[in-house]
Amino acid sequence: MIILVGVLALVVGLVGGFFIARGTMKSYLAKNPPISEDMMKSMMMSMGQKPSQKKLNQMMAQMKNQTQKAQKK
Structure with missing residues (x-):
């Protein structure tokens, strides 16, 4: 027992x-979040793109939306 x-x-x-x-x-x-704006900026620069603040904001918002959708599942 x-x-x-x-x-x-x-x-x-x-x-x-x-x-x-x-x-x-x-x-x-x-x-x-595991990826910050600075990390995103350096990643884009290493790929040969010159990131603007608008593009960084769009990408961060897109990542945030994807994580929220994943949490709802």
Whole structure:
């Protein structure tokens, strides 16, 4: 009986920990996107494009929309 309670507590802890960690990572990535404007600018410059602020804003807004759509699924 004691072993059964221990195994049950372990399973509940693992499942609960997984969902808590998943929610924490989602909120962290929503607040701190993995690609910043500076990174985008340097990437575009390395590809031979001269990025304007308007183009950077458009790309960042597009990335934000894609992450929001992915979160809704």
